[in-house]
Amino acid sequence: MSDYTIVLHGGAGTILKEDMTPALEQAYCDGLQQALDLGYAVLEQGGTAVNAVKAALVILEDNVLFNAGRGAVFTKKGVQEMDAAIMDGSDLSAGAVAGVRNVRNPIELATEVMRNSNHVFLSGKGANDFAIKQGVKLEPDEYFFSQFRYDQWKAIRDSDTYSLDHTNHHLEELMRDKKFGTVGAVACDSKGNLAAATSTGGMTNKKYGRIGDSPVIGAGTYANNATCAISCTGHGEMFIRSVAAYDVSCLMEYKGLSLQEAMDTVVNRKLMALHGEGGMIGVDAKGNAAMVLNSAGMYRGMKNSKGVTEVSIYK
Numbered sequence: 448m449s450d451y452t453i454v455l456h457g458g459a460g461t462i463l464k465e466d467m468t469p470a471l472e473q474a475y476c477d478g479l480q481q482a483l484d485l486g487y488a489v490l491e492q493g494g495t496a497v498n499a500v501k502a503a504l505v506i507l508e509d510n511v512l513f514n515a516g517r518g519a520v521f522t523k524k525g526v527q528e529m530d531a532a533i534m535d536g537s538d539l540s541a542g543a544v545a546g547v548r549n550v551r552n553p554i555e556l557a558t559e560v561m562r563n564s565n566h567v568f569l570s571g572k573g574a575n576d577f578a579i580k581q582g583v584k585l586e587p588d589e590y591f592f593s594q595f596r597y598d599q600w601k602a603i604r605d606s607d608t609y610s611l612d613h614t615n616h617h618l619e620e621l622m623r624d625k626k627f628g629t630v631g632a633v634a635c636d637s638k639g640n641l642a643a644a645t646s647t648g649g650m651t652n653k654k655y656g657r658i659g660d661s662p663v664i665g666a667g668t669y670a671n672n673a674t675c676a677i678s679c680t681g682h683g684e685m686f687i688r689s690v691a692a693y694d695v696s697c698l699m700e701y702k703g704l705s706l707q708e709a710m711d712t713v714v715n716r717k718l719m720a721l722h723g724e725g726g727m728i729g730v731d732a733k734g735n736a737a738m739v740l741n742s743a744g745m746y747r748g749m750k751n752s753k754g755v756t757e758v759s760i761y762k
């Protein structure tokens with residue numbers, strides 16, 4: 448039996464203490480703690496890493512504070528299109544969905560793809576059809592409405608119509624102001640099996656069916672018992688270009704780096720070189736956990752069988 452651990456994130460970005468109220472801070476911490484406790488309980492009862500990360504993510508998806516499931520951000524068209532992925536490090540099986548609508552828990556749908564389809568990655572209407580076939584719970588549009596997400600979107604929804612010269616620079620300025628959402632979990636169970644899961648509404652005002660790193664296996668989500676389980680959050684385009692989660696695994700496998708060293712290299716060196724803002728959480732097969740960010744904050748927490756439990760927000 449090995450030490451078991453669960454690690455969570457609830458998004459990274461320009462999360463500053465001066466923008467927060469004590470009540471909001473408490474609400475985020477409570478949300479993370481609740482998901483940690485639930486995921487940890489699965490591990491404590493001898494459950495698998497996959498079931499632990501899924502259970503934790505369902506709680507976070509149901510919490511309107513986080514940009515996933517119920518709290519998903521608005522697209523350019525004013526709807527929610529969600530992405531999610533889950534990966535089992537014991538056999539490298541994986542399931543992912545992108546651009547799904549009205550699915551209450553996209554992580555449940557990704558798990559269905561992993562377990563009950565011959566595929567890894569489903570998108571859009573096809574993924575929604577599969578949700579219906581598998582009996583995955585759907586919700587009406589109203590369920591996904593929250594005033595603060597709506598206001599966030601309203602503030603920038605017209606932004607690129609103003610900007611005739613819509614350069615990357617301008618886009619980056621917009622991104623810099625925003626707090627990334629997304630929820631993720633990684634776990635090591637008592638048998639030393641690893642799993643990773645990530646779920647997101649993506650980026651506010653996204654268009655053209657944009658898909659971020661979260662559901663892309665190897666970019667935002669990756670798990671392999673031989674190395675680590677990783678879930679990322681941040682400016683997805685850079686995480687895809689960096690193949691960020693898999694790069695951590697490669698640095699461990701081919702270069703012999705520790706989890707912490709590999710994550711530091713990817714987040715603080717490689718992603719920084721691309722101006723890729725964000726962070727990631729990781730766990731290795733010994734139950735070691737790491738949480739690394741290059742942004743001002745990342746909602747995060749961990750709990751393990753050695754009795755360590757912590758939740759934090761700022762860098």
Ligand code: ASP
Nearest residue numbers: 627628629659680681683
């Ligand atoms: N990485 C996510 C995306 O680009 C956003 C986030 O982490 O908040 O879709």
